[in-house]
Amino acid sequence: MTTKIERLSALLGEHFGERAKSIVIDRGEVTLEVAADDYRSAAIELRDRAEFAFEQLVDVSGLDYSAWANREWTRERYAASTHLLSIANNWRLRLRAFAPDDGFPVLDSLCDVWPSANWFEREVFDLFGIMFSGHPDLRRILTDYGFVGHPFRKDFPVSGYVEMRYDPEQRRVVYQPVTIEPRENTPRVVREANYGDVGHG
Secondary structure, X not given: OOOHHHHHHHHXXXXXXXXXXXXXXXXXXXXXXXXXXXXXXXXXXXXXXXXXXXXXXXXXXXXXXXXXXXXXOOOOOEEEEEEEEEOOOOEEEEEEEEOOOOOOOEEEOOOOOOOOHHHHHHHHHHHHOOEEEOOOOOOOOOOOOOOOOOOOOOOOOOXXXXXXXXXXXXXXXXXXXXXXXXXXXXXXXXXXXXXXXXXXX
């Protein structure tokens, strides 16, 4: 007897055919990968066709595969993973598309397909630098307006580039280069010179 996710996987394969770059079942979840050019049209079909009926977009996640599985990644670096829910059919799907240009990653916005994509796409833009073509208000949502870079990219320094603080003399918030000094996180224990030697003590 086939399970629900196996049935969903088979339906996706039948409908999308060669447009499905991959359909993977892993840990009880189905992931459909499509090309960037098919991302928006696939989303519309997944929403509108009764056999899929994905009425809700639950989340959009950004992905940076540059150091995936601790080995060199040979494909496109950035992807968006869209998490969908069908209440009518009681199943979930992950729709993933890779941005074709690593230097300037762009995918189509899904805001007009599912309005809930709006803030999620802003978050992906802010943290990963993936642009969403056709988004009605693509601007930062979690970092400050003057923030430089995209902090969830794997090559972004952990300490960042600048820090901000309140300057009482200027009576405003100011930016300055990061002043974090390298430090040990574990306390050093100082023991006498021959501690632990046989016959000592």
